[in-house]
Amino acid sequence: MHAYRSHTCAALTAADVGQTVRLSGWVHRIRDHGGVLFVDLRDHYGITQVLCDSDSPVFDGVEKLRSEWCVRIDGVVKARAPDLINAKLPTGEVEVYIRDLEVLGQAAELPLIVFGDQEYPEETRLRYRYLDLRREAMQHNMTLRSDVVASIRRRMWDQSFREYQTPIITASSPEGARDFLVPSRQHPGKFYALPQAPQQFKQLIMVSGFDKYFQVAPCFRDEDPRADRSPTDFYQLDLEMSFVTQQDVFDTIQPVIRGLFEEFGGGRKVDQNWPQISYKDAAQWYGSDKPDLRNPIKMQDVSDHFRGSGFAIFANLLEQDGTEIRAIPAPTGGSRKFCDRMNSYAQKEGLPGMGYIFWRAGENGVEAAGPLAKNIGPERTEAIRQQLGLGLGDAAFFLGGKPAGFEAVAGRARNVIGEELGLTDKERFAFCWVVDFPMYEKDEETGKIDFSHNPFSMPQGGRDVLDGDPLEVLGYQYDLACNGYELVSGAIRNHRPEIMFKAFELAGYGEDEVRKRFGGMVNAFQYGAPPHGGCAAGIDRIVMLLADEANIREVIMFPMNQRAEDLMMNAPSDPTSDQLMDLGLRVIPRED
Secondary structure, rough: OOOEEEEEOOOOHHHHHHOEEEEEEEEEEEEEOOEEEEEEEEEEOEEEEEEOOOOOOHHHHHHHHHHHEEEEEEHHHHHHOOOHHHOOOOOOEEEEEEEEEEEEEEEOOOOOOOOOOOOHHHOOOHHHHHOOOOOOOHHHHHHHHHHHHHHHHHHHHHHEEEEEEOOOOOOOOOOEEEOOOOOOOOOOOOOEOOOOOOHHHHHHHHHHOOOEEEEEEEOOOEOEOOOOOOOOOOEEEEEEOOOOHHHHHHHHHHHHHHHHHHHOOOOOOEOOOOOOEHHHHHHHOOOOOOOOOOOOOEEOOHHHHHOOOOOHHHHHHOOOOOOEOOOOOEOOOOHHHHHHHHHHHHHHHOOOOEEEEEEEEEEEEEEEEOOOHHHHHHHHHHHHHHHHHOOOOEEEEEEOOOHHHHHHHHHHHHHHHHHOOOOOOEEEEEEEEEEEEOOOOOOOOOOEEEOOOOOOOOOOOOOOOHOOOHHHOEOOOEEEEEOEEEEEEEEOOOOOHHHHHHHHHHHOHHHHHHHHHHHHHHOOOOOOOOOOEEEEEEEHHHHHHHOOOOOOOOOOOOOOOOOOOOOOOOOOOOOOOOHHHHHHHOOOOOOO
C-alpha cells in the first residue's frame, strides 16, 4: 500500500465496502458520541467520515486529535445505515473504521477556524493565508482559477495562437501607472522596471513575423488598491495579431471570453449579442465607460425641458457653456420615500442633491408630483415623461452642470436605483464593447494635453487628424465591459513612426524623448512593421466575476493587503546594509 493513501477523501463509495484503505488529510471536525469518536477527514478533494470506538487499538490516539492536525489513517470501509446516509457528500454512503493512526503534523492553537463560515478580519486571513486557503470556498476559488487559465490556453491554441514569454526585467514605460523599479547592481544608479504589461515586446513579436501571439502574463503596477484591482501585480491574457482590424480582434477574443463564462458561470445566462457603444454614448447613457447592462436604465439629456423653465437652478445653469441636465429614469420608483432616499444618496456622494419627479394617479389620469413638477408645470413634466417612456408609479431623477462634475455620481446612482428597484438581472453576464475612446485628455488645472488611454494606439484618420484639435481625436482603442467591470482593454497599434512621433508630440514628448524611451520599438518600425493590434483580458477579474466575489483578493492565492503589504512574508522589508552597498544606494528617511 502507498505510504500515505490508497484513496483520496472524495473517492470512496458503496462499491468499496469491505476494503482496507489508507487515507491522509486534515482533521476537519471531531464529534464525541459517548465512546465513539467521529472524525471528518478532509483533503483537497473532499471529506470522508472516519470513526473509532473503544475497541480500536488507536482509540487513545484518536481521542487526542484536534482540528487541523494532519494525519494518516488505515481502516475498513463499512456502509452507513440507510437513515445515516449523507447525500450531500460523494462519500456519504460509507464510513471508515480506524484501525491504525499516524500523526503527520500537529497543529498549534488556530488563529482562524477552517471549519464553518466564520468571518475573520482581513489582516488575520492574510497573515495566516495558508490556513485561510484550506477553507472550502477558497479551495473552490483557486481550483476555478486554475481551470479557467487551462481553458484559456486551450481556446487560444484552438485558434492557432502560440504562447511566447516576454521579459520580466525591462525598461520603464509610461503606460498609465507607476512602475516598480529594480536597481541594477552592475550599472550603479540605473534601474530596470517590472513590466506594467508586455506591450512593447508583443508588438516587437509582430514585427518579427510571428502572426499570432498570446501569453498568460504577469503584470506589475504600483497602484492604489480597489476591490477589483490588486495594488502590486496581476495576470492577464495578453494577445496580439498582425494584419487585423478592430473587428478582427473582437471576433477573436469574443468566443474565448463567452466560452469561459458559459463553461464556468454556474448556469447563469451569458449574453450572445455584445453591442458596440461609443465612449461618448456610454458616458451619457450610463455615466461610466464600463457600464452594467444588466440594469436596463439608460440616462438621457433632458436639457431642453428646463431651458427658461420655472426651476431657476437648472434654467440658470443651462445659460453657462458646456452644461446639461440629465435624467435617470426609475421605473416603479414613484414614491416620495424612495425619491427622498435617493436625494440623500446624492448628497452623501458630494452633490447638493438630485431633483426628482414621480408620477401618481390624479383626477385626470397620470399626475406628476414633487418639487420639480410644481416649478416647471404640467406641460414640461408630461414632455419629460413621454421622452423617458415612463408611466404611473414611475419616477425620474435629475442632475445638472458640466458632465465631468456629475457624470460619475449619476452612473453610481443609476446602479443603486437599478439594485433597489430590482431591475438589475443578477443571473446574467451582460457584455458590451466600448469603442471610439478619445486619444487625449486635458488637465483642467494645468491645461496640459496628455494621453487618455494607451499611447501606442493608432488614431482614427491617421496622421492628418493630428493637425486639428487633439481633444477631438479618437483612437482605435476599445474595452470590453461585463456587469460593471472592465475585463478587456486593447487597441489597433500605431506602427508608423511618423504618426507615432506626432502623436507623442501632442502629449509633450519630443522625438528625442520618444526615441530614448521606446528606441527598440521605434527602430523596429523602420524595417517593415505590419499593421497589428490586440488586447489583454484581466484573469483575476474574470475569475472574480465567475466566483461571484466582490473582492479580487478572494481569487488570488497570496494577495497583498490594501496597503500593498504581504503580512505573511513581511514584505516590503528593510534591505540590509550589504544589499544597499552592492547596489550603490542609500535610504533617506521620509520627512512627515
